[in-house]
Amino acid sequence: MYADQRTIMRNAQLVGVLERLCQGLELTDSQFELAKARYDAVGRWLAGAEDRLIHTVLIYPQGSTAIGTTVKPIGRIEHDVDLVSHVAEPDQLISPATLKFAIGNRLRSNGLYAPILEEMGRCWRINYAGEFHLDITPSIPNPGCPKGGVLVPDKALRSWTPSNPKGYKTLFLERAKIMPQMRLIKSMAAMDSARSVVEPYPEQVSFKGILPRTVQLSKRHRDIHFQELDPSLAPISVIITTLASRAYEFCALNTVYDSELDLLCDVVRHMPHFIQVDTSSGRRQWFIWNETTDHENFAEKWNADPRRANAFYTWHAKLLADLESLTHIEGLDLLTKRLGSAFGSTPAARALDGLTEPVSAARRTGRLVAAPAVGLSVAAVASSTSVRANTFHGSDSS
Template sequence: MFHDQRLIMRDGMLIGALERMCATLEISPSQAALAKERYDGVGGWLAESEDPLLKAMGIFLQGSTAIGTTVKPIGSNEHDVDLVAHAPGLGNWIEPVALKKAIGDRLKANGHYKALLVEMARCWRLVYANEFHMDITPSIPNRNCNMGGELVADRALKIWKPSNPKGYKALFLERVKLAPRFRVTKSFHAEDRARADIEPYPEQVYFKGLLQRLVQILKRHRDVFIAVNEIDLSMSPISVLVTTLASQSYEYCVKTFTYDTELDLLFDVIRHMPDFVEVRGVNGRMQWFVWNETTKGENFAEKWNGDPKRAEIFFTWHSRALSDISRLKDVEGIDGLKRQLGDAFGSGPAKAVVDSITEDISVSRRSGTLGVAPRIGLVTGVTAAGVTPVRANTFFGR
């Protein structure tokens, strides 16, 4: 039983390391509050316009900021904050280019926003240097969607295409709430040491949401993979596709299997992601589909069908992510952890994780709560069976 306990402790420490890493990459509470203040201001400015196209226009979050999966881009201090500027009173009789122009003209009429404004293909970007940039995408209601969907412009601003940011957010956050089942060894809780019981996963200690953290882990790994292999950034698997496959796989794994540790669950979710890519022949050609489940007609793998190289890049990256996450189980010691995290997620986050762990070890040593567990190493707590206390010393604070 001590062997099982050590494995659970080891995986728990690795999960803790991944949690620390994600925390260094996401938008901070103060940044989130500042972003909200600023996009509320933008929404108010647009809604106060006398232009009938902008009447009752509302601004709301979409994408990673809305669902809690932000990851700071490599080589940039700016987070992406994606917004939708929704015109509830308009129909598809309005051309996308006209609504976009109306939004741009209104923003340019404000001296503060004009200085920050950059025009993108189908949205407007407000750039707050070294903080974040806000992409504002126009949308109108989709009267044909019974799930409350919307229409957004294609990149050429020629046609309206189905989308559903609010519905997508709601579905994702429902999946976040799904409680995995983990085997809990009875010897941890009672005298019976002969077998293990299955219990619902208790309230999470580390993760704000296993699914949210998994998406952050995958997005960071993807970004490092693209950079290291010098792949054109435009060919990178898009975040909404990665998020969709991860969330579908998470629901499947949670409802189907029972796991020993959170790390086992994360690995299995990654392994099953390709199962949710629909592949079929269309006019003699291979076609891929990753559908938006909250509206009809939005295929997140659409670009793969125009350039199969994109699909190849996705599957190559996915295989590497699976390999790198699985190798975490084999790391030994702080140096080994730093090397593996650095290879998979970049040297900066790896150093931040190790520095944080080292500080915790120092604090635990000074307080007398540092121990050593076989095949695990130093642990900040000595109450578990098989953990040997480490005596404190005061040489140079070590």
């Protein structure tokens, strides 16, 4: 019984560490509000144009900004903020290149945006140095999508291709709200009648949302994994998000878990199950469909370059192995090393500070105890031995 309870308590602590790690990677509330103010201003400027092509334009976020799964890119400070510039009443004959050109002209006419405007393949980028950059992709309504989808430029700007940022956001957030089935397990101290709790154990930190955190951890692990490999083969974020979303729904509705960490690992384990693999004429093809519009295959590039599919499966196996190994690590040094290898040394160190500080404070005040089968704890329980305070130099303090 003690071994099981010890694992449960360790997993709860690990969840707290991973939660803090995610918090350090995402847009803060103030950053999000600043980004929103910035893209609202861009929207107002575009809508005020005399050019009738864009006078009905509406700016709204898509991707990770919209669903709360942003992850700071490695090697730079700026976050990516993806936006859609949607023209609700376009000319029937408007081409992607024409609409993109009109949007660019309007942005260049603003003295604030012109110096920080950069043209990308399918969108315009406004660079706010040290903060974030706004990627603005043109779109028009898709009359062939009953789910309210849109059309966005293809890579060459020669034709429109289906997408549905708003529908995708709605589906993701609906799945994120699904409450997982968790066993109600009492604390070890409460289950052992031979112990009496003198001081309550600190409340454990939970994931702000298991699905969003699964996506963030997966994306960060991907960025670290491909840092020394070919980054062009890394799975795009929408593939990770889509597979995690579908896997979370399946796991949350069909399995009962002991801890959030168990659920996290199981969601990652099931992600490849939602990839459709077909073999035609001896050639393998992969399909990860956008459930909110027809004919959008997020794995389209895999079929042009199978190395991308192989890279996904190799990375996925490493992600799962790294997450599962966390529950077996003994000692803070090994945990620090493993988290740093998987998610980056700086975010890992900052996240672990939240775990070690309460222990250090308890040691300084004499509240740190060594309880059987648990290890170091700040809860004073019967049958526990006090740990003498020490200084940062390792000697006992008087």
